[in-house]
Amino acid sequence: MAASAAEARALFAEGVGAVLGGWAALQLAVAQGFGGPQGTEKAAWLRSALLDFFTQNADLEQEEVEDFLAEVMDNEFDTVVEDGSLEQVSRELLTLFSRAQGGDTVGVGAALGALARRGPALATALATARPGGGPQSPPGTPPSSPGTPQSPPRTPPGHKQEEEEEEAMECGTPPPPPDGWTLVQRRRRR
Numbered sequence: 001m002a003a004s005a006a007e008a009r010a011l012f013a014e015g016v017g018a019v020l021g022g023w024a025a026l027q028l029a030v031a032q033g034f035g036g037p038q039g040t041e042k043a044a045w046l047r048s049a050l051l052d053f054f055t056q057n058a059d060l061e062q063e064e065v066e067d068f069l070a071e072v073m074d075n076e077f078d079t080v081v082e083d084g085s086l087e088q089v090s091r092e093l094l095t096l097f098s099r100a101q102g103g104d105t106v107g108v109g110a111a112l113g114a115l116a117r118r119g120p121a122l123a124t125a126l127a128t129a130r131p132g133g134g135p136q137s138p139p140g141t142p143p144s145s146p147g148t149p150q151s152p153p154r155t156p157p158g159h160k161q162e163e164e165e166e167e168a169m170e171c172g173t174p175p176p177p178p179d180g181w182t183l184v185q186r187r188r189r190r
Contacts, residue, residue, distance in 0.1 A: 008100045009055065011108050015096035016050050018115040025085050029077040042076045054097050065090035 020026055020043065030039040053068055054060065066086045073079045092111070099107040 008103065009051065011105065012054065012097055012100040013047075013051055015100065015108055015112060015115075016047050016093065018112050019089055019092050019096065020047055020050075022115050022118045023085060023089050025073065025079065025081045025083060026077075029073065029079045034079050035077040039077070046072055046076070050093065054093070060094065060097075062087070062090045062094060065093055 026043060026046070029035060030043050033039060035042045049072070050068075053065075057064070069086055069089060070081060073081050092115075096108060096111055099111070
C-alpha cells in the first residue's frame with residue numbers, strides 16, 4: 001500500500017535527519033566550526049534543502065545528489081569531502097526516498113535502525129576529534145570551556161624527549177634543546 005504524500009515526506013524527513021546525523025564529514029565540519037558560528041543552523045538548513053531537492057526533482061541520479069552535497073559542503077562549510085562518504089550518503093538518501101515514496105515503512109524503519117546503531121561510534125569519534133571533548137561527550141555537546149580542567153596526555157613525562165635524544169645520538173646530531181626550538185645557522189664557506 002502506497003503512503004500518502006505527507007506520510008512519505010515525513011518518513012523521508014526522518015530518514016534525512018538520521019543520515020545527516022550519522023554523516024561524519026558533516027558532523028565534524030559543524031563540531032570544528034567550519035561553517036562559522038551558524039554551523040548548526042546550516043546543517044539544519046541542509047536537511048530542509050535536501051527534502052526540497054528530492055521532492056522538486058524527479059528521478060534523481062546518485063551523481064546529482066553527490067554533486068549537490070559536495071557543493072553545499074564546499075560553499076557552506078568550506079569542506080571538500082574526499083573520504084568516499086558522499087557516495088554512501090547519496091546512496092542512502094536515494095534508497096530512503098524510494099522506500100518512503102513506495103510506502104515501505106518497514107524498510108525505512110530498518111534503515112533508520114541501522115543508522116541508529118552507527119550513532120555511538122560516530123559520537124565517540126567526534127568526541128575524540130573535538131578539542132576538549134572526551135568519549136563521554138554526546139554529539140551535541142560544545143567543547144569544554146577554558147576554565148574546565150582537562151586531563152593531561154597519557155604519555156609518560158619526558159618519554160618523547162628521551163626517544164628524540166636516542167634517535168639524535170644514533171644519527172650523530174646533537175639532541176634538540178628542551179624548549180623544542182633548534183637554531184639553524186648558515187654554513188660557512190671554506
